[in-house]
Amino acid sequence: MKVFISADIEGISGVATNQQLKTDAEYQRFRKLMTSEVNAAIEGAFNGGATEVVVADGHGNMSNILIEDLDSRARLVSGSNRVMCQLEGLDNTFDAIMFVGHHGREGGSDAIISHTLAGICVNEMKIGGKVVGETEMNAFVAGGFGVPAVFISGDDAYVKEVKETLPDVEAVVVKRAVDRFAAELIHPDVTHKEIREKAESAMKKISSFQPLALDGPVTFEIEFKGSQQAKMTTTLPTVKQISPKRIQFTCDDIITAYKHMWGCVIIAITATNGVLGNVNA
DSSP, rough: OEEEEEEEEEESTTTOGGGGGGGHHHHHHHHHHHHHHHHHHHHHHHHHOOEEEEEOOOTTTTTTTTTGSSSTTTEEEEEETTTTTGGGOOOOTOOOEEEOOOOOOOTTOOTOOOOSSSSTTTTEETTTTEEOOOHHHHHHHHHHHTOEEEEEEEEEEHHHHHHTTTSEEEEEEEEEEEEEEEEEEEOOHHHHHHHHHHHHHHHHTTGOOOOOOOOOOOOEEEEEEEHHHHHHHHSSSTTTEEEEOOOEESSSSSHHHHHHHHHHHHHHHHHOOOOTOOOOO
C-alpha cells in the first residue's frame, strides 16, 4: 500500500506563534519537531501495512523537513517550484493520504496561525461555493485521483473544522487553540505516540474510507486581501474578477482547477507590492 503524507508546520506540537517560525533559532527547533512528528506518522503507516511512503513538505518554501533525520523508509518531496504545490508527487497509484501538522483556514476559527495557503494574499477560498481550508481542498484533489484522506493532525480547532467535511478521518489533537497566537501545548512524546497509533489504525481500516470526489466542472472562488492581487490574476483569460478583491474560474476537473488556483496565488503573491517593482533590467 502506498501512502502520501502532506506535512505542514503550524499544526505541529509546540508551535504557538508565528515568531517561532521566523526567528532562526526557534525555526530550527521546529524543523526538528516537524520532522519527528512526520516520522511518527510514517512509522504508524508502516506498522499498519504501508509498503511505500512519500512525504511532501508543504510549509513556506516547502523545504523544512530535515532529510538526514527523516525515517529512511520514506521519500521526501522538497523545494518550492511545484505545479501541484503541497501535493507534488501524488497520483492515482496511492492508496491513502495523510495530513500532518496542518492548520485551520483563514478566518475560520481560533485555530493557531490560521491561513489558507498564502496568508499574504488569500482571504478566503471556495470550491463549488463551499469555503475550504488547505486540508479540505487537498482532500478534494486527492479524491480526484481516487485517493481517500485517512488521517489528520493539528490543533483542536483545526480538527473540528476538518471533521465537518471528513467526519470519519482518524484525527490527533496535538494542542488546544487558545487564540490565533496562543496554545495549550502537549508534550511531543505524548503526541508522537498518539500519531503512531492513529496512523496505524487508519491504515488497518483503509477499506472503510472513500475518496472525497467532485464530479464534472469545478468552480473556484478566491477572495484576496488586496484588489491589486485580484486584478493581476485576470492576466489569465479564464479568470473573472467578480468584485474588487474576488475572482472566479471554472475548470473541467478538480486537478486542473487546483493547478489553476495555484497559478493565481503565485500571481497574487507577486502582485502584493507591485509586479516587477524591483526589476530594473
